[in-house]
Amino acid sequence: MLFHVRMDVNIPRDLPADEAAEIIAREKAYSQALQASGKWRHIWRIAGEYANFSILDVRDNAELHEILSGLPLFPFMRIEVTPLLRHPSSIREDDR
Numbered sequence: 001m002l003f004h005v006r007m008d009v010n011i012p013r014d015l016p017a018d019e020a021a022e023i024i025a026r027e028k029a030y031s032q033a034l035q036a037s038g039k040w041r042h043i044w045r046i047a048g049e050y051a052n053f054s055i056l057d058v059r060d061n062a063e064l065h066e067i068l069s070g071l072p073l074f075p076f077m078r079i080e081v082t083p084l085l086r087h088p089s090s091i092r093e094d095d096r
């Protein structure tokens, strides 16, 4: 199942810089492992914002929730999820 996910990050200003850097480093490793697995198909920075648009390809809603709630930055994120399905005019056979 494909999902479009928007993640907006808001790290509190009073979080010590070294703690923030450590969380961001864990977030990067977590995201890159999921990208390598194929579950996190795309990630794009939204220009001018500390936010991204991502496409996740997961088994079901429960797996999506597990992945998103496991993000190291999850406590500092606002997340919006939009379910996707193949468009009848799509020529991409791998869209599903």
Ligand SMILES: O=C(O)C[C@H]1C=CC(=O)O1
Pocket (backbone or CB within 6 Å): 007, 009, 027, 028, 029, 031, 043, 050, 051, 052, 073
């Ligand atoms: O920077 C972001 O958009 C937040 C987050 C999502 C993946 C990642 O590596 O960082």
